[in-house]
Amino acid sequence: KDIIRKQHASQREDRLFKSEQFLISNVPRLLRYFANGDEVCPEKISPIMQRVYSNTWQAGLFRLASLTWSVPVSSGFGRRIRYLVWDQNNGKLIGLIAIGDPVFNLTVRDNLIGWDAQDRKSRLVNIMDAYVLGAVPPYNGLLGGKLVASLLRSRDIYDDFKDIYGSTEGVISKQVKSARLLAVTTSSSMGRSSVYNRLKLEGKDYLQPIGYTRGWGHFHIPDSLFNDFREYLRLMGHRYADHHGFGQGPNWRLRTISAALTSLGFEHKALRHGIKRQVFICKLADNAFDVLRTGECDPDIDSLLKAEMVGDLARDRWMVPRAKRRPEFRSWKTEQLLELLGSTGSKIKAHNSFLFSA
Secondary structure (H helix, E strand, O other), rough: OOOHHHHHHHHHHHHHHHHHHHHHHHHHHHHOOOOHHHOOHHOOOOEEEEEEOOOHHHHHHHHHHOOOOOOOOOOOOOOEEEEEHHHOOOOOEEEEEEOOOOOOHHHHHHHHHHHHHHHHHHHHHEEEEEEEEEEEEOHHHHOOOHHHHHHOOHHHHHHHHHHHEEEEOOOOOOOOOEEOEEEEEEEEEOOOOOOOEEEEEOOEEEEEEEEEEEEEEEOOOOOOHHHHHHHHHHHHHHHHHOOOOOOOOOOHHHHHHHHHHHHOOHHHHHEEEOOEEEEEEEHHHHHHHHHHHHOOOOOOOOOEOOOOHHHHHHHHHHHHHHHOHHHHHHHOOOHHHHHHHHHHHHHHHHHHHHHOOO
């Protein structure tokens, strides 16, 4: 995992550099939403989900929290729904959830469902991908990531998706589809996941491992090089240089890099980073695979629980026992979050020393 973090390091440094002004302006006022370890009472953790809307302070908090993670997160693509997960007991942030459009080609998913190309084209609208999913300190030290991941299988997310995207026109197909959120996929950032595996509550699978990706992608291509590729293609008059609107084909960034490498005489294997991510699927409907395979039956969502009920089960299942085994979470201090922001965090601490004085 340390090797994988190092492979992501240049991408993460670039992301932090581009976000420096945002961080300097916003960290002092947003830091209060993160808990000190001694502010967390494991037995009283009371999770609740809050939708995140653009251009709000909640959106700023979501961005800040995601920037503390060692592996940079995607900004998502197409349809997107974001959540903050709060601890109602102390008003502090537990973690983040963001779901968006899934990748079009995912072999392990399609084989599991039993899709051919036409099935996938017709019914992929009923699947989303969790591209941000995890807990922040000190809740991550209490297996809060398991709680956050469990919330994918909640009635709240199912209902929000139905309200937002249940009767929308497809950008590509131009057809109105009665979409229902039947399943959510996600993948680990560091190979096999210890957080997502064995994710069950009351005997019900909340996430199921279904295989691994093939180790291809573009995270190891820094933005500076990608921009050079775009400029090169633009000079050549290649349509991929600025061909990145939603509905204009899957994964524009990957196709742009591939086109530039081909034109420059490099092989496509430069896009093989070798990190095989473990893929998981969360079925919101008990008969999700049947509906996705045939499209001929109604979703069975009778076993879906509200987010607060799921959160309470996850707290008792993982977080309370963990707190007894690993009480060191209590020593976590909010200002340690700045250490996760690299050199920008040091600048913030220096400019706001009054916030962190003893």
